Amino acid sequence: MTYGKFAYLYDELMKDVPYVKWVELVKVHVSKYHPNGKGLLDLACGTGELSVKFAEEGFDVTGVDLSEDMLMVAQAKAANKGINVQFYQQNMAELEGLGQFDVIGIFCDSLNYLQSEQDVKNTFSRVYKHLDDQGLFIFDVHSIHKMMQIFMNQTFALSDEEISYIWHSYQGEHPNSVEHDLSFFVLDHGSGQYERYDELHFQRTFPIDTYVNWLKDTGFEVLEVTADFEAVSPKTQSERIFFTCRKL
Structure with a gap:
């Protein structure tokens, strides 16, 4: 990552x-x-x-x-x-x-x-x-509560003029782990259009x-x-x- x-x-x-x-x-x-x-x-x-x-x-x-x-x-x-x-x-x-x-x-x-x-x-x-x-x-x-009850299988979103994102969290490979699938939409002031960036983040707790x-x-x-x-x-x-x- x-x-x-x-x-x-x-x-x-x-x-x-x-x-x-x-x-x-x-x-x-x-x-x-x-x-x-x-x-x-x-x-x-x-x-x-x-x-x-x-x-x-x-x-x-x-x-x-x-x-x-x-x-x-x-x-x-x-x-x-x-x-x-x-x-x-x-x-x-x-x-x-x-x-x-x-x-x-x-x-x-x-x-x-x-x-x-x-x-x-x-x-x-x-x-x-x-x-x-x-x-x-x-x-x-x-x-563990936050990982499994707050993040797990949830979608978070932000809609802003400069930056927006969609953030999906789902079960990771290991116990008490989560993968965060992130898509960002960032305003390019030169073109006036939004550029998309995707990242995958992993978290695990014990x-x-x-x-x-x-x-x-x-x-x-x-x-x-x-x-x-x-x-x-x-x-x-x-x-x-x-x-x-x-x-x-």
Whole structure:
């Protein structure tokens, strides 16, 4: 799965995403658990929206993404704001050579794009190796409820003057997985006509206990498991699950 044209539409389509809530969550946990410094690795950073916001909050940020197109958008965004963020193209399941960090995050359910159990385990292992002792690993995933009850066999649509889309979600190959079939219609101001772009995105999640066991097997201390940006335990209807872990 690649992002292609979607990388250049992403910020417009995601303009209502509450990025500030991720920033505040990280700040709260840094204040609470006191890692040694403010070096932050933003894995699957996408167009760099969170990377830039973290840098504006005083973190020393490095961003990593698999998509070259996403990184081009991210680099331009940081440069336009005069913000120093280093960006690298890597697969988070094969992360290497970036040094040590005080905080590593995988935000906006990006971990759900990994297609196998082994990829998730490899990512946890690579994160562990890139964290300083007492460093924090913070990530969020879609709940099984969201995958199977909200996404599954649903169609979502947006009709706007500049960008419209039709988004079909259906059962993926694996348990608790969804494939998102996306068609975008983007206005070409030169011709006055709409261009169509199609992409297929895959997401997969796992039970909370499975993530916790994999984290502990990697060597992490699991500090908190919460839901939906609140300091509360996940419930049956929770949609987004947050994990806060520490390297011992």
